[in-house]
Amino acid sequence: MHEASLALELLKITQGVLAEHGGSRILRVKVAVGELSAVEPELLRYAWEAVTLESPAQGSVLEVEFFPARQVCPTCGPVQRSPGSWLPLCVSCGAPLRVEGGDELDLLEVEFDVNGEKS
Amino acid sequence: MSQTADVRMQILEANRKAAEALRRRFSQEKTLVVNLISSPGAGKTTLLEATVARLAGKLRTAVLVGDIATERDADRIRRLGLPAYQILTGGACHLDARQVEGALARAGFGALDMLFIENVGNLICPTSYDLGEDFKVVLLSLTEGDDKPFKYPAIFTKASVAVLTKVDLQNIVDFDVEAVETQIRTLNPQAQVFRVSAKTGEGMEAWCRTLELALAAKRA
Numbered sequence: 213m214h215e216a217s218l219a220l221e222l223l224k225i226t227q228g229v230l231a232e233h234g235g236s237r238i239l240r241v242k243v244a245v246g247e248l249s250a251v252e253p254e255l256l257r258y259a260w261e262a263v264t265l266e267s268p269a270q271g272s273v274l275e276v277e278f279f280p281a282r283q284v285c286p287t288c289g290p291v292q293r294s295p296g297s298w299l300p301l302c303v304s305c306g307a308p309l310r311v312e313g314g315d316e317l318d319l320l321e322v323e324f325d326v327n328g329e330k331s
Numbered sequence: 332m333s334q335t336a337d338v339r340m341q342i343l344e345a346n347r348k349a350a351e352a353l354r355r356r357f358s359q360e361k362t363l364v365v366n367l368i369s370s371p372g373a374g375k376t377t378l379l380e381a382t383v384a385r386l387a388g389k390l391r392t393a394v395l396v397g398d399i400a401t402e403r404d405a406d407r408i409r410r411l412g413l414p415a416y417q418i419l420t421g422g423a424c425h426l427d428a429r430q431v432e433g434a435l436a437r438a439g440f441g442a443l444d445m446l447f448i449e450n451v452g453n454l455i456c457p458t459s460y461d462l463g464e465d466f467k468v469v470l471l472s473l474t475e476g477d478d479k480p481f482k483y484p485a486i487f488t489k490a491s492v493a494v495l496t497k498v499d500l501q502n503i504v505d506f507d508v509e510a511v512e513t514q515i516r517t518l519n520p521q522a523q524v525f526r527v528s529a530k531t532g533e534g535m536e537a538w539c540r541t542l543e544l545a546l547a548a549k550r551a
Contacts, residue, residue, distance in 0.1 A: 214455075
């Protein structure tokens, strides 16, 4: 639901990056979205399309890299799980598991045109 | 010719900075700040009414409350003779740190022992926005169904306290309290879980004691 406000923040930051590097047009933006970031990659892409209209990022590609959360046993290390399912306890030793990562919501890369020409 | 810049920063960097400034301020002022998150109707305002009424006389408390529209929730706290300030988000589904900063400047609460931030009723979006709080509290009412922690895992991994509200309805609704507590502990083994009814007072003492202990720890 807050994908639009995230897309606006992203536009502000990427325009800053563009200005800093003297670029003319944003071609591709790569972001990291974690399983626990409460963000739907598809909706973020739609929001990006909408907020970039009439901006130097219009028509740019938003690439989303998805990061699942990990469940980690304090003695046995990371355990196997598939996104969306959770193991109550470690399958090997029965200890409670910590949830780690999956809260990524980061800008990774910005690809842009210099001199107004597309390569 | 195209170039690629390696950036690696949080998308919510601006919010993170504002939240850090708030956290420094709350730490200097030694105010305990709690961010309450739940779906609409889980009982955030009702729990806060009962909580601040219990703490009144002992501690200076205030409530910042976010809603899309109306002053109703702030009015309910003010009716108790206690300070509250309503943040109207005008459609936004969460509070952000800059709104909290602005609201504090306008509210003029003065020195506080505890500040409660009642977020917009939503189990999803408020999870991503740090407000400079000491900890998040997630509320889940017995009428919402006992599958919610696994359906909305993000908030249950991030909230260090979970309050199951409306437990006076336990014999009326089909809600497996133990199963829910297992789900919460699966997502967050360190979480403290309380069973509370603001209506009957059940569990209120333990919940308020936890708040007072957290305040004492912050001041130690």
